[in-house]
Amino acid sequence: MSTAETTATPVPDPAGRPAPSRWSRVALVVGGLCAVLLVMLTAFALPSVKSSPQDVPVAIVGPDQQVATIEDSIDQAAPGALDLVTAADADAAEQMILDREVYGAFVLGQDGVTVQTASAASYSVASMLTQASQQLGASAGVQVTVEDVVPLPEDDPRGVGLTAGSLPLAIGGLLAAAACIALLHGPTRRIAGAAGFALVGGFALTAVLQYGFGTFDGPYALTALAASLGIGATSMLVLGLERLLGAPGIAVGAVIVVLLGNPLSGITTAPEYLPQPWGAVGQLLPPGAMDTLLRNVAYFDGAASLGPILVLCGWIVIGLVLFAAGVARSRRSGTEL
Incomplete structure (x- = not known):
């Protein structure tokens, strides 16, 4: 193929058919399609490959010493997973859930730990908080009670x-x-x-x-x-x-x-x-x-x-x-x- 054929302006076909596209346009189309393919791969694979909780806002209620102990335990078990926010009491923590400020709450008491979740906000987060509280309860030897403050409907309990x-x-x-x-x-x-x-x-x-x-x-x-x-x-x-x-x-x-x-x-x-x-x-x-x-x-x-x-x-x-x-x-x- 000659240089003149590659760079010259495409000549319309005598039969009225469109002239062949420039090779630069072909390269541009191929490059654009490859870019779209990479965007598709990144967008769809990212949530699955890199999915993990990061700074999930969760309230915590209890004496300062107990709160500090729980915070240290959570940081060691899952660094950066939760963003613990102190609440005045259990009612205040529940209101924060209802206001969509947090996904759940740890309420520390003398009788054990009550975990407030909201599966309607996120079934995945509610499950994570339940599992985390059970592990903490088992390691500390305390009773754990889970309360779903805002549950999903009974007909679709997993959303x-x-x-x-x-x-x-x-x-x-x-x-x-x-x-x-x-x-x-x-x-x-x-x-x-x-x-x-x-x-x-x-x-x-x-x-x-x-x-x-x-x-x-x-x-x-x-x-x-x-x-x-x-x-x-x-x-x-x-x-x-x-x-x-x-x-x-x-x-x-x-x-x-x-x-x-x-x-x-x-x-x-x-x-x-x-x-x-x-x-x-x-x-x-x-x-x-x-x-x-x-x-x-x-x-x-x-x-x-x-x-x-x-x-x-x-x-x-x-x-x-x-x-x-x-x-x-x-x-x-x-x-x-």
Whole structure:
């Protein structure tokens, strides 16, 4: 192959077929696909390979000497796993759990140790605290009592439904945006279609999880609205990206929501189980914020819901801004769809 053939401008085929792509473009496509593959591998493998508790906030109640002894024992058994926060008494510790400030509590008393857990916050953390307390009790020769302050529903005691439903909830907004792009014409119609699906889809999926699987037992309407907000955040983001970037925008949205957002959401364990800062990053993406909001609304009476609501609303605003920018550009060029 000559140098002239490699570098010259591609000549259109006489039959009207597209000219062969430049080799530089081929290399760029291959490099981009390899980068996407590495991102996929990292995002999906990271939670499994590097999953371990790190600075999980847990309250502790008791005399200073006993508290110091327990802290030393935990640090030796699992360095850096727990972030122990002192509470005034058992009631204060329980309130911290209900407010989503901590995942559980160790209450030290003369009769033994009472461990307060919240499997609704994280089944994995609740199991870890139970096992840790039993080991401490056996080594110290004291009685251990476990109390699940906020349990998961009896029909889904391990929270499998929410874990299994996380991917459909994340993909739902992506599919809705893609369908609106393919089937609807006009900016207003596409926005209305995506918003309508988010609302109806949120209520439908929540109905299946709550009444079909028994995953939720909280206020149905509020839980459904939380799901709708999450689906809406994804769909508006993808609509905006596609409007501004064209077809590649859908791929960018899929990377943000599915390839990064879903595995970094910490839904199978807890955000504190992911290497930092990835656990925190996951909570700033739509799937992580939606999972946290669903838990807070369905199990904790809406405690600590402002943060994830602001995150999801922020993604909706970003999507609308991108969409508006794309519409304005299309109108200037006379190519509005």
